[in-house]
Amino acid sequence: MDLDLSDDQIALRDGISSMLAARVPMERVRAGFDRALFDDLAAAGVFSLRSDGFSWADCVVVFEQLGRYCVPGPLVASLLLGDGRIAGAAIESQPMWIEHLDELDVFLVGGMDDVRVVDPREIVAERSPWPLDPCTPIARVELLPEGMPFGVERRNWELAGVTLTAALQLGLADRLTELAVAYAKERVQFDRPIGSFQAIKHMLADMLTRTEVARAAVYSAGAVLDEMPSAWTRRRLAHGAKVVAGDAAITNGKVATQIFGGMGFTWEVDVHLYLKRAWVLDTHFESADRNAELVCVTAGDPRIWGDS
Amino acid sequence: MELRYSDADESFRAELHAWLETVLPALAPQPPRDAWPERRKWDTEWQRRLFDAGYAGLHWPKDYGGRGASPTEQLIFYEETARARAPYVGVNFVGTLHAGPTLIEEGTDEQKATHLPRILCGDEVWCQGFSEPGAGSDLASLRTRADRDGDDYILNGQKIWCSFGQIADVGEFLVRTDPDAPKNRGISWLILPMDLPGIEVRPLKTVLGSSEFAEVFLTDVRVPVANRVGDENDGWRVTNVTLKYERGTAFVSELVDSIRLCEDLATRMAVKGDESLQTELGRCIAEFDALWALTKRNVSQATRGAPGPGAMVMKLAYSEARQRFGELCMKALQRDALHVDDNELVEERLRTLALTIAAGASQIQRNIIGERVLGLPREPR
Ligand SMILES: Cc1cc2nc3c(=O)[nH]c(=O)nc-3n(C[C@H](O)[C@H](O)[C@H](O)COP(=O)(O)OP(=O)(O)OC[C@H]3O[C@@H](n4cnc5c(N)ncnc54)[C@H](O)[C@@H]3O)c2cc1C
Numbered sequence: 001m002d003l004d005l006s007d008d009q010i011a012l013r014d015g016i017s018s019m020l021a022a023r024v025p026m027e028r029v030r031a032g033f034d035r036a037l038f039d040d041l042a043a044a045g046v047f048s049l050r051s052d053g054f055s056w057a058d059c060v061v062v063f064e065q066l067g068r069y070c071v072p073g074p075l076v077a078s079l080l081l082g083d084g085r086i087a088g089a090a091i092e093s094q095p096m097w098i099e100h101l102d103e104l105d106v107f108l109v110g111g112m113d114d115v116r117v118v119d120p121r122e123i124v125a126e127r128s129p130w131p132l133d134p135c136t137p138i139a140r141v142e143l144l145p146e147g148m149p150f151g152v153e154r155r156n157w158e159l160a161g162v163t164l165t166a167a168l169q170l171g172l173a174d175r176l177t178e179l180a181v182a183y184a185k186e187r188v189q190f191d192r193p194i195g196s197f198q199a200i201k202h203m204l205a206d207m208l209t210r211t212e213v214a215r216a217a218v219y220s221a222g223a224v225l226d227e228m229p230s231a232w233t234r235r236r237l238a239h240g241a242k243v244v245a246g247d248a249a250i251t252n253g254k255v256a257t258q259i260f261g262g263m264g265f266t267w268e269v270d271v272h273l274y275l276k277r278a279w280v281l282d283t284h285f286e287s288a289d290r291n292a293e294l295v296c297v298t299a300g301d302p303r304i305w306g307d308s
Numbered sequence: 309m310e311l312r313y314s315d316a317d318e319s320f321r322a323e324l325h326a327w328l329e330t331v332l333p334a335l336a337p338q339p340p341r342d343a344w345p346e347r348r349k350w351d352t353e354w355q356r357r358l359f360d361a362g363y364a365g366l367h368w369p370k371d372y373g374g375r376g377a378s379p380t381e382q383l384i385f386y387e388e389t390a391r392a393r394a395p396y397v398g399v400n401f402v403g404t405l406h407a408g409p410t411l412i413e414e415g416t417d418e419q420k421a422t423h424l425p426r427i428l429c430g431d432e433v434w435c436q437g438f439s440e441p442g443a444g445s446d447l448a449s450l451r452t453r454a455d456r457d458g459d460d461y462i463l464n465g466q467k468i469w470c471s472f473g474q475i476a477d478v479g480e481f482l483v484r485t486d487p488d489a490p491k492n493r494g495i496s497w498l499i500l501p502m503d504l505p506g507i508e509v510r511p512l513k514t515v516l517g518s519s520e521f522a523e524v525f526l527t528d529v530r531v532p533v534a535n536r537v538g539d540e541n542d543g544w545r546v547t548n549v550t551l552k553y554e555r556g557t558a559f560v561s562e563l564v565d566s567i568r569l570c571e572d573l574a575t576r577m578a579v580k581g582d583e584s585l586q587t588e589l590g591r592c593i594a595e596f597d598a599l600w601a602l603t604k605r606n607v608s609q610a611t612r613g614a615p616g617p618g619a620m621v622m623k624l625a626y627s628e629a630r631q632r633f634g635e636l637c638m639k640a641l642q643r644d645a646l647h648v649d650d651n652e653l654v655e656e657r658l659r660t661l662a663l664t665i666a667a668g669a670s671q672i673q674r675n676i677i678g679e680r681v682l683g684l685p686r687e688p689r
Contacts, residue, residue, distance in 0.1 A: 001310060001311060001312065001313050001314070001317070001380050001383070001604060001607075002309060002310050002608045003309055003601060003604045003605035003608045004309070004605060004608040004609050004612060006309065009309065057309040181682050181683075184684065192685065193684075193685050195678070195684040196684065196685035196686075198671070198674075198687070201674065201679075201684050202671065202674040202675075202678065204678055204682055204684065205624070205673075205674035205675075205677035205678045205681075205682070206674065208677060208681060208682060209621040209624055209625050209677065212602065212616075212621045212625075213595070213598045213599060213621070213625050214598065215605075216598055216601035216602035216604070216605045216618065217597065217601055217602075219309055220311055220598075220601035220604070222309060223311040224311055227310070227311060229311075229312075236593070236597065237597060237601075239590075239594070240590075240593065240594035240598065241594075241598075244594050244598045247591075288591075291590070291594075292586075292587045292588070292590030293583065293586045293590050294590065295593050296579070296586040296587070296593060297574075297586065297590075299570065299571050299574040299590075299593050300571065300573075300574025300576075300580065301575075
């Protein structure tokens, strides 16, 4: 039992983090996802982690960093596909909302009990002129083509997607804490840094607390994907990680906005980009509320307690 | 990263599990809350059983009668005892979870030899005399005096909120040994035998209707200087050792028990039929699971000698999460929440009102996290 990063994972984290710091500054994030950015990430091995022999726990470490840098794009599905093409994914709904449609080589859709692959060129969609997250273009689709079966087990595919999304959310929560703490130390009102006021200090302490709790949840969900204990444990920890990390990202985004004052309401300050991404990710692999319900149903269902 | 326990850990679990299965069915029913002598007897007899079977003081060094077990074995102990509904530490809380560990770190050889074995086998029950009517969150402002008289201190003052005070044999007490020094430099940490002349204990009734803590009045109580732990006036540093255990590790078994309560509630029909309750309960479970993972992460980091901020946020996060769960229970039970008898969840709702106050109120925890972890400017003190 060890829920700390191994030396290799620390090296992996630091490697991806310095690569992102150099190549994906916020100006590039603001420009949105494009092929060149994808190529950079692909060259760094982000989407081929699994085929290169990295564990799910390693993927979680990398995705936490992608979240911290607010990297735009269909990151999770591209890793789940893992063959170098850009993939989007969504759980089936009516209508469908598809992100980054114009960038996609492949679109994966999670149905009731299967996963299908759809050719994005066949998708008829209406592009939104004003997406919530300026880095995440969104298009509305009335009728999705049927597509072809994508030979993966629906449940495991979803649990991996849930866990990687939670890792991105964790990264957002972490970075939001860092941004808000830095601002609270520097912004002076009433002749004191605002971080000396308890009303602010306590919000920051709660941001850190949520982040630390979320990190433990996400790491354990990653470890469990590798170890394949009972389905009960895997579901409960994966869905639980998405709840805790998703709530942490959204709440930290709202609190950070408050701490930045008027600046927090501006386009110029990055906080809104993180908060909007947190809202986007909350809808991926279902909302925190729905994931919480799944945690409860799993925990309360004795029929699947011993199941493996 | 790995969640799986080692084979050695799993065989420890199997052995413990088998032992619990043989001893628990024979256990007498737990005495009522306010029957303190009976509670003491019940809790200390359980402690004695643990001791005889080699499960007392799991993480204490072997030299002091402990098992010298690994931190993961300690976690497994919490998991298995909660799952089997074995007794909680009860009146052994102070001795086994924070006074004992403080003595291990700070006590003299003689102090350790006198008290540690007795704590472990349930012969000695401890209480904590830190808080005073005028010194709660601002603990360092405490005023109970200890005046030196030859080889003794003479104690005068009043303590409050002293849990187990009415049945304890010994207390960890903070006293002022230098009234002229700045407030946290004139404090000493004493081992106080509770049967000394001049000590009067008056139980206080809590929201549970029972007396969970007491006032302690000290009038010319004569204590040997040899009962001091750490140097004279260095008691604040020793206090922080005690608080580290009290706030850090003492909540772990409660956390595992919270998970059990959640699972029980999740199987109830009242919850199953109601989607919004399911969502709320799922959130509680997700939080407790996350906190259990955080506990494991803290253990992993401590084992590596590199503790992270996780240990600092645990108490705050757990106590707040536990209260959210308590509210949910009240909502789920509806009018069935209007009686406490035979109603564990309601009794727990009342008991856990204290979690965000005792052992450092949540506001104080947030100050500590803000200042010590995030490096924000300090409060006036
Ligand atoms: C069930 C229970 C068991 C206990 N057992 C023991 C025991 O065995 N031994 C013992 O010594 N003590 C014990 N205590 C006492 C406990 O440690 C104190 O209650 C606690 O430290 C708070 O002190 P107080 O009650 O004086 O509250 P106060 O310090 O008066 O606090 C009142 C309120 O003001 C807030 N506050 C205070 N200072 C600040 C600040 N600087 N910034 C922001 N807010 C602030 C607090 O957060 C709280 O909400 C126990 C308490 C409880 C509830």
